[in-house]
Amino acid sequence: MTLKLYGRLQSTNTQRVILILKEKKIPYELVEVEFGQNNQPERLQFQPFAEIPYIDDDGFILYESRAIARYLVAAYPEHGPTLVPPPSAGLRAQALFEQALSVEAFNFYPTVSSILMERLFKPFIGQTPDEAEIATLTEKLDARLAGYERVLSKSKYLAGDEVTLADLFHIPLLTLFGLGQIDDFTNDEKVKKWPSVARWANELVQRGSVQA
Amino acid sequence: MPFKIYGFPPSTCTRRVALVCKELNVPYELIPVSIPKGEHKAPEYLKRQPFGVVPAIDDDGFTMFESRPVARYLVAKYGKGSTLVPDPKDIIATAKFEQAVSVENNHFDEPAGELFLQLVIKPMRGLPKDEERVKTLLATLNSKLDVYEMVLAKQPYLGGDILTLADLFHLPWLYGLTEKAKLDLVTSRPNVARWYQEISSRPAWQAVKDGA
Numbered sequence: 001m002t003l004k005l006y007g008r009l010q011s012t013n014t015q016r017v018i019l020i021l022k023e024k025k026i027p028y029e030l031v032e033v034e035f036g037q038n039n040q041p042e043r044l045q046f047q048p049f050a051e052i053p054y055i056d057d058d059g060f061i062l063y064e065s066r067a068i069a070r071y072l073v074a075a076y077p078e079h080g081p082t083l084v085p086p087p088s089a090g091l092r093a094q095a096l097f098e099q100a101l102s103v104e105a106f107n108f109y110p111t112v113s114s115i116l117m118e119r120l121f122k123p124f125i126g127q128t129p130d131e132a133e134i135a136t137l138t139e140k141l142d143a144r145l146a147g148y149e150r151v152l153s154k155s156k157y158l159a160g161d162e163v164t165l166a167d168l169f170h171i172p173l174l175t176l177f178g179l180g181q182i183d184d185f186t187n188d189e190k191v192k193k194w195p196s197v198a199r200w201a202n203e204l205v206q207r208g209s210v211q212a
Numbered sequence: 213m214p215f216k217i218y219g220f221p222p223s224t225c226t227r228r229v230a231l232v233c234k235e236l237n238v239p240y241e242l243i244p245v246s247i248p249k250g251e252h253k254a255p256e257y258l259k260r261q262p263f264g265v266v267p268a269i270d271d272d273g274f275t276m277f278e279s280r281p282v283a284r285y286l287v288a289k290y291g292k293g294s295t296l297v298p299d300p301k302d303i304i305a306t307a308k309f310e311q312a313v314s315v316e317n318n319h320f321d322e323p324a325g326e327l328f329l330q331l332v333i334k335p336m337r338g339l340p341k342d343e344e345r346v347k348t349l350l351a352t353l354n355s356k357l358d359v360y361e362m363v364l365a366k367q368p369y370l371g372g373d374i375l376t377l378a379d380l381f382h383l384p385w386l387y388g389l390t391e392k393a394k395l396d397l398v399t400s401r402p403n404v405a406r407w408y409q410e411i412s413s414r415p416a417w418q419a420v421k422d423g424a
Binding site for chain 2: 096
């Protein structure tokens with residue numbers, strides 16, 4: 001039975017899973033959950049937080065896009081690139097990989113998704129972006145990018161010299177920086193502050209667009 | 213050489229690492245990094261933790277940061293026979309564990325942390341509470357805990373039948389919100405209450421709950 005992905009193409013969390021499915025060349029079927037339909041009983045029984053995406057892999061249900069991605073890598077080891085350190089790489093490599101995943105989850109995703117919520121989602125539902133809030137969030141993001149620069153000036157990717165899930169998880173939001181008017185990697189003055197991050201970000205967006 | 217935690221004893225994330233050290237009987241040396249004095253932003257500390265937050269660790273020369281990855285590293289290195297992280301060979305148990313960890317990250321940590329800031333930290337610093345924000349955060353956290361109540365009605369722990377790091381990661385904020393902010397988050401939720409009572413009464417947590 002082909003793996004079923006319940007989600008929406010416009011959802012960045014669904015895109016995160018699609019990205020990994022495509023990287024790993026795992027066949028799947030996208031079951032479209034329309035906007036506003038997440039809390040239907042037949043959905044809630046599988047994803048009790050009324051969110052998307054979730055998967056049904058031959059009867060095994062799983063939600064949370066990053067948990068799904070980790071499951072896909074573990075369950076389909078022969079498909080495509082490994083995207084995680086192999087066991088032979090040892091404890092420390094594994095720890096640095098977990099560290100990089102945590103950096104994305106806590107130092108990138110919440111702040112960037114809040115900015116995009118203001119700039120893109122609010123207008124979509126007829127509300128006005130809160131510019132003061134955006135200014136605060138932008139300051140926060142810039143401080144985090146300084147942290148990213150400290151890491152990426154020493155290694156090619158977040159967990160070392162090989163690309164991993166930790167880097168790829170950034171792609172759905174990075175791809176929206178233009179539309180979301182986040183100019184950290186297009187404004188020359190800003191790029192001077194974090195050239196390694198800009199190099200890394202642009203490479204990832206390219207990689208994501210090739211997979212699309 | 214003892215495991216070193218560079219941290220601030222009352223800090224949530226520092227206590228999260230100390231908790232797992234206690235669970236695994238790993239002795240540690242806490243090297244203070246004073247948040248009030250801004251030591252977490254000093255250039256020397258930024259070499260350990262590029263994002264300028266606590267904690268960072270040094271295990272016989274191996275340095276890393278992010279409290280939850282550190283916890284996983286502790287289990288991998290010192291937790292022989294520990295079930296706090298499932299065996300990676302058990303793909304399904306691991307996936308359910310990762311789903312639970314992701315739930316704590318995405319659904320619990322942010323509203324819980326910001327509520328603690330509004331209700332405990334701000335008054336401590338003589339700053340005014342943002343009543344509107346508190347109302348929104350309480351509504352969010354309560355709706356999440358309603359889902360926890362449903363999940364914990366069907367299984368004893370968030371990852372399934374066995375206590376894991378996914379459950380323990382909740383302790384610093386839940387303790388802070390129930391004991392310091394005096395919020396009643398559990399009495400109306402018998403399954404959450406049962407689960408919280410069990411995890412919070414563990415000796416490891418009792419040892420570090422008021423300071424690592």
